[in-house]
Structures are given as C-alpha cells and as structure tokens.
Amino acid sequence: xxxxxxxxxxxxxxxxxxxxxxxxxxxxxxxxxxxxxxxxxxxxxxxxxxxxxxxxxxxxxxxxxxxxxxxxxxxxxxxxxxxxxxxxxxxxxxxxxxxxxxxxxxxxxxxxxxxxxxxxxxxxxxxxxxxxxxxxxxxxxxxxxxxxxxxxxxxxxxxxxxxxxxxxxxxxxxxxxxxxxxxxxxxxxxxxxxxxxxxxxxxxxxxxxxxxxxxxxxxxxxxxxxxxxxxxxxxxxxxxxxxxxxxxxxxxxxxxxxxxxxxxxxxxxxxxxxxxxxxxxxxxxxxxxxxxxxxxxxxxxxxxxxxxxxxxxx
Amino acid sequence: xxxxxxxxxxxxxxxxxxxxxxxxxxxxxxxxxxxxxxxxxxxxxxxxxxxxxxxxxxxxxxxxxxxxxxxxxxxxxxxxxxxxxxxxxxxxxxxxxxxxxxxxxxxxxxxxxxxxxxxxxxxxxxxxxxxxxxxxx
Numbered sequence: 538x539x540x541x542x543x544x545x546x547x548x549x550x551x552x553x554x555x556x557x558x559x560x561x562x563x564x565x566x567x568x569x570x571x572x573x574x575x576x577x578x579x580x581x582x583x584x585x586x587x588x589x590x591x592x593x594x595x596x597x598x599x600x601x602x603x604x605x606x607x608x609x610x611x612x613x614x615x616x617x618x619x620x621x622x623x624x625x626x627x628x629x630x631x632x633x634x635x636x637x638x639x640x641x642x643x644x645x646x647x648x649x650x651x652x653x654x655x656x657x658x659x660x661x662x663x664x665x666x667x668x669x670x671x672x673x674x675x676x677x678x679x680x681x682x683x684x685x686x687x688x689x690x691x692x693x694x695x696x697x698x699x700x701x702x703x704x705x706x707x708x709x710x711x712x713x714x715x716x717x718x719x720x721x722x723x724x725x726x727x728x729x730x731x732x733x734x735x736x737x738x739x740x741x742x743x744x745x746x747x748x749x750x751x752x753x754x755x756x757x758x759x760x761x762x763x764x765x766x767x768x769x770x771x772x773x774x775x776x777x778x779x780x781x782x783x784x785x786x787x788x789x790x791x792x793x794x795x796x797x798x799x800x801x802x803x804x805x806x807x808x809x810x811x812x813x814x815x816x817x818x819x820x821x822x823x824x825x826x827x828x829x830x831x832x833x834x835x836x837x838x839x840x841x842x843x844x845x846x847x848x849x850x851x
Numbered sequence: 852x853x854x855x856x857x858x859x860x861x862x863x864x865x866x867x868x869x870x871x872x873x874x875x876x877x878x879x880x881x882x883x884x885x886x887x888x889x890x891x892x893x894x895x896x897x898x899x900x901x902x903x904x905x906x907x908x909x910x911x912x913x914x915x916x917x918x919x920x921x922x923x924x925x926x927x928x929x930x931x932x933x934x935x936x937x938x939x940x941x942x943x944x945x946x947x948x949x950x951x952x953x954x955x956x957x958x959x960x961x962x963x964x965x966x967x968x969x970x971x972x973x974x975x976x977x978x979x980x981x982x983x984x985x986x987x988x
Binding site for chain 1: 977979980
C-alpha cells in the first residue's frame with residue numbers, strides 16, 4: 538500500500554484552515570451545503586484510510602496470513618505503513634466509532650426532546666410567546682417546529698425588528714438547518730480535525746437565516762441592527778465609555794473581525810454588500826475533496842493488489 | 852437499626868449546614884423582598900433572620916452562583932448589581948434552552964437568534980453599528 542493512504546488524514550487540516558474564510562466569502566446557502574458535504578466526504582475518506590491501515594496491520598498478523606494463505610514477507614516488503622502506524626490507526630478508528638456513537642446519542646436525545654416539547658405547545662401558531670423578563674428567541678425543531686420568543690424581547694423590538702427576528706427563526710425551521718449542523722458535527726466526531734468546519738456550518742446556517750430575513754424584510758441594515766440590538770441587550774455594559782469610540786460612525790470596514798465571535802461577523806456581513814457566488818473558491822474545495830477521495834481509493838487498490846501478489850508469491 | 856433520618860448531603864460529623872441551604876435561604880430572602888436587592892441588602896436581611904453573620908464576599912459568591920445557574924437575574928444599580936429571582940415563566944424558557952443545548956455543541960438542536968457576546972464582541976458590535984455610547988450605563 539502506498540504512502541497515499543496518509544493523504545486523506547491530512548486534507549481535513551487544510552479544510553479546517555479554509556473553513557472560516559470560505560464561510561465568510563461564500564453565499565451562505567451554498568456555503569452550508571458545500572461545507573456540510575465537505576465534512577461528510579472528508580470524514581468518510583479519512584475513516585476509510587484508517588480502516589485500510591488497520592487492515593494492512595491485521596493482514597501481517599501470522600494468524601490471518603495463515604488463514605488467508607498469503608506470504609507475510611511479501612506483505613512486509615510491499616507495505617510502507619509501519620506496524621506501529623497500523624496499530625495507531627486501529628486505536629483512532631475505535632475512538633472515532635465511540636465518538637460518533639456518543640454524538641448520535643446526544644443529538645437524537647436533544648432532537649426527541651425538542652419534538653416532544655414542540656408538540657406539547659398550543660396546537661395553533663408557530664410563534665410561542667413566553668412571558669417574563671428574559672431575552673430569549675430560538676427555533677425549536679418539531680412537527681410543527683416552533684419559534685419561542687420571550688415577551689420582554691417582543692416588547693423592546695419595534696414592528697420591523699420583530700418581523701426581522703421572526704423571519705430569521707422561521708428560516709431556520711423552514712430550511713431544516715438543524716439537520717446540516719447535526720450531520721456536520723457527526724462527521725467532526727469521526728474526525729475531530731473537522732471540528733472547525735462543523736463550527737463554520739453552525740455559522741453559515743445563521744448567515745443563511747439572516748439573508749432570508751433580509752430578503753423577506755427587504756432591508757439588510759434592519760436585520761443587522763436588530764441582531765445587534767438583541768445581542769447588546771444581554772451583553773455586559775462597558776464600565777466607562779471609551780474616548781476612542783467617540784469617532785465611530787458607520788465605519789464597518791475599519792473594524793477588524795479577525796478574532797471576532799459570530800455575532801459581530803454576521804452584522805458586518807449584513808452591512809456589507811450581499812455575497813456573490815465564487816466559482817474559484819468552489820473549485821478549490823472540490824479539488825481538495827477529490828484529492829482525498831482519489832488517494833483513499835488508490836490506497837485501497839494498492840492494498841488489494843498487494844494482498845493478491847502476496848497470495849501468488851506463496 | 853434503620854436510619855430514620857433522610858440522607859444528607861454533608862458528610863457525617865461535619866458541623867456545616869448542607870450545601871445548598873445558604874442558596875435556598877438567599878433565594879427565599881429575594882423572593883420575599885419583591886424588589887431587586889443588592890448583595891449588601893441581602894446580607895442585612897439574612898442577619899435580620901438571625902442567621903449567622905455572613906461576610907459580604909460570601910453573599911456575593913452565593914448570588915453570583917445563583918445568577919450563573921440562571922435562577923437570578925441582575926441589573927446594574929450604581930456600582931453594584933441588584934438581584935431578583937427569575938420568574939417561573941422565563942425560567943421555563945431558559946431551562947428549556949439549557950436542557951436542549953446541554954452546554955456543548957454535541958446536543959445543540961436549537962437555533963438561537965443571537966449567541967452570547969464577549970465584552971470584546973460587544974465593543975466591536977457597537978463600533979459596527981456606530982452606536983452612541985452616551986446612554987446611561
């Protein structure tokens with residue numbers, strides 16, 4: 538088996554590095570589909586690579602060699618994957634299986650709970666208003682899904698702000714965004730190097746809902762300011778107004794978002810012109826995925842050929 | 852001989868009150884008050900109930916812990932925070948969110964309108980929106 542088997546294990550590192558810039562530049566709906574598909578494909582290929590390495594290590598064990606009736610020395614000479622790497626692969630494979638099982642369990646429970654609670658709410662109406670002082674707004678997946686909003690939040694928003702908020706949450710339910718994030722996080726459980734990509738999917742579904750809200754209300758700035766208003770309601774107030782902030786104005790471009798959390802990035806994206814399709818970026822991602830897939834397939838072919846050769850050499 | 856006493860949280864022989872008793876007492880004081888109280892006021896009322904004298908920092912620790920648990924909400928009054936119990940209805944909404952969010956992204960199926968902001972993000976956001984900083988804080 539050739540050293541190509543390591544490639545599917547390395548490509549996720551590139552994908553992880555590219556995830557955030559891609560999430561920032563691509564149109565959010567496309568970005569969500571692309572990044573989710575990327576996590577699934579790369580998790581599948583890296584798992585396949587681990588399985589191949591494990592198989593090649595197992596094939597060298599005397600017992601299996603006797604059973605399979607092939608020559609061990611030929612295997613040892615022809616396989617560049619050291620026995621130690623094969624064992625490490627077996628361990629990683631086991632860990633991945635356990636991690637995937639844990640995440641499936643957690644998500645299935647949360648989803649069942651969400652459906653149960655959504656079903657227990659009043660039969661008519663998608664929007665459930667809960668009284669109280671808290672600032673809460675979220676979409677609860679279910680059949681039908683619900684939008685839970687606190688009365689206080691509805692009070693502080695004006696009509697247009699409420700429309701933006703509800704359009705955003707409705708977009709989450711209508712687009713079944715929780716499925717994208719669930720699939721991406723499952724893939725990241727199989728290969729933790731993909732976690733930044735899964736987190737990027739968490740971000741792009743928010744952007745997707747933001748852009749839907751902007752399209753429905755016809756006002757990107759409204760959606761931006763509503764997000765900002767709601768976020769700042771529950772944010773810590775600065776102890777003292779800082780002198781440097783006196784020169785703000787709308788200078789979206791001068792603000793550095795390099796280490797910013799999702800909320801300022803969403804607001805900045807809405808204040809900027811709408812995103813466009815970027816074919817170059819798409820092509821780069823496609824090449825990454827194909828490279829990982831092709832090398833996994835090549836490694837599998839190599840192992841198969843080697844095993845056959847080892848049988849004839851016997 | 853079967854033990855008649857219900858199981859206690861505190862280990863045998865410890866003179867301390869069971870953990871949680873102080874928190875319950877503080878919650879009780881705040882519920883009885885009917886208005887937000889500062890930690891200093893909570894301390895006075897606890898003392899008035901003839902409980903042992905608690906230090907100011909102990910009271911601050913307890914109310915902060917209750918706040919972190921989502922049982923108290925707070926507002927700034929002058930230099931300190933004033934605390935009041937979260938009403939049952941908003942407790943239901945935030946408990947539901949906490950139950951479904953489970954603290955990690957592994958169990959997250961909810962999509963919140965906004966996630967939490969760090970102080971740095973809040974500053975960035977104000978800059979982005981060109982918000983006036985003159986509001987009373």
